[in-house]
Amino acid sequence: MSIIAVLIETTENSVKPANFGVLTAARNTGVDEIYGFVTGADAQMCKDDLAKYGVEKIISIEAEGTDLTRKPDLQAKAIIAALQHYDVTALVGLSSSLGKDIMARIAAQLGASLALDCLSIDFQGRTVRKPYFAGKTIATLKLNGDYFLCGIRANSIEPVEAKTNAEIISFQANVGDDDAYMITEVKKNDSGKVDLSEANVIVAGGRPVASADHFQMLEKCAAVMNGAVGASRVPVDEGHASHSIQVGQTGKIVNPRLYIACGISGSIQHYAGMKTSKVIVAINSDKDAPILGKCDYGIIGDIFEVIPALTAELSK
Numbered sequence: 001m002s003i004i005a006v007l008i009e010t011t012e013n014s015v016k017p018a019n020f021g022v023l024t025a026a027r028n029t030g031v032d033e034i035y036g037f038v039t040g041a042d043a044q045m046c047k048d049d050l051a052k053y054g055v056e057k058i059i060s061i062e063a064e065g066t067d068l069t070r071k072p073d074l075q076a077k078a079i080i081a082a083l084q085h086y087d088v089t090a091l092v093g094l095s096s097s098l099g100k101d102i103m104a105r106i107a108a109q110l111g112a113s114l115a116l117d118c119l120s121i122d123f124q125g126r127t128v129r130k131p132y133f134a135g136k137t138i139a140t141l142k143l144n145g146d147y148f149l150c151g152i153r154a155n156s157i158e159p160v161e162a163k164t165n166a167e168i169i170s171f172q173a174n175v176g177d178d179d180a181y182m183i184t185e186v187k188k189n190d191s192g193k194v195d196l197s198e199a200n201v202i203v204a205g206g207r208p209v210a211s212a213d214h215f216q217m218l219e220k221c222a223a224v225m226n227g228a229v230g231a232s233r234v235p236v237d238e239g240h241a242s243h244s245i246q247v248g249q250t251g252k253i254v255n256p257r258l259y260i261a262c263g264i265s266g267s268i269q270h271y272a273g274m275k276t277s278k279v280i281v282a283i284n285s286d287k288d289a290p291i292l293g294k295c296d297y298g299i300i301g302d303i304f305e306v307i308p309a310l311t312a313e314l315s316k
């Protein structure tokens, strides 16, 4: 029987919605069963969501006396122990900061190859598709070896519901406690804002968005759509926005359903970070701006007029 385990990421009280596309990707491979690997979260809390997206077994991975989420090497060990216990050789997760960290540790401990930032996976053919050269080309990679490990870019696969009963199984891993280091503090983004790399809607500002007040205008527009605010490198370099919201080659790669580029010219470095957005809307005062040749909908106008009008209209 073929099985794919999916590494489930959670917030304090819910399953991150970006997991649902990963579960759909796993299911689309024609695999017999999907296992949801949950560490450091209440499996019962995850049950309804995981049952909705095709998880047959929720494996709640714990190690007595150890907070696995604080000890990523031990967490990787515990996940490997679960893979081996259930005889599973395929593990997919989100290509998020957390996913990249933990999957890399798992791959290193197993001596297995790992593909991150994948757009799709073919478990039977042992291949994945992923972008290279700032998104200019999409490569198909074959993963050789005993394990099939990959991280999928958030929002690259449309979630499709597939109802199951999702049985919860508790797995106690014996991983010891001799980890070299542990996470002592996690500084949470307490703004309650949507994470950029998982957002369905992003309203991003470029050079003319040049103050906190200007960003506030974008925040208001994004909030109406439960979206997040992004930025090109210029406002970040000029100190108006944090690097954590920079989109592009040296910032975040994002993949929302809707990307609204506000006063962004469309340099290749910026485009590399948002080109896979499902729908791109550009608002620009220059009708010859390159972004207007790369978007689905272009609005030629001043962002300081268009965005408040858009926000007011959406608020209705």
Ligand SMILES: Cc1cc2nc3c(=O)[nH]c(=O)nc-3n(C[C@H](O)[C@H](O)[C@H](O)COP(=O)(O)OP(=O)(O)OC[C@H]3O[C@@H](n4cnc5c(N)ncnc54)[C@H](O)[C@@H]3O)c2cc1C
Pocket (backbone or CB within 6 Å): 205, 206, 207, 208, 231, 232, 233, 234, 235, 246, 247, 248, 249, 250, 251, 252, 262, 263, 264, 265, 266, 267, 268, 269, 270, 273, 283, 284, 285, 286, 289, 301, 302, 303, 304
């Ligand atoms: C190695 C390297 C890595 C880089 N990495 C990144 C990266 O990760 N992300 C990134 O974004 N950039 C990156 N850059 C920088 C990139 O080359 C561009 O300089 C940058 O993206 C330009 O940002 P911008 O579009 O906001 O500014 P500009 O190119 O200056 O464009 C501003 C746009 O706003 C329009 N505009 C002005 N006023 C208004 C208004 N009131 N209303 C409507 N439109 C208006 C203008 O017509 C113009 O099109 C990188 C560069 C290098 C060399």
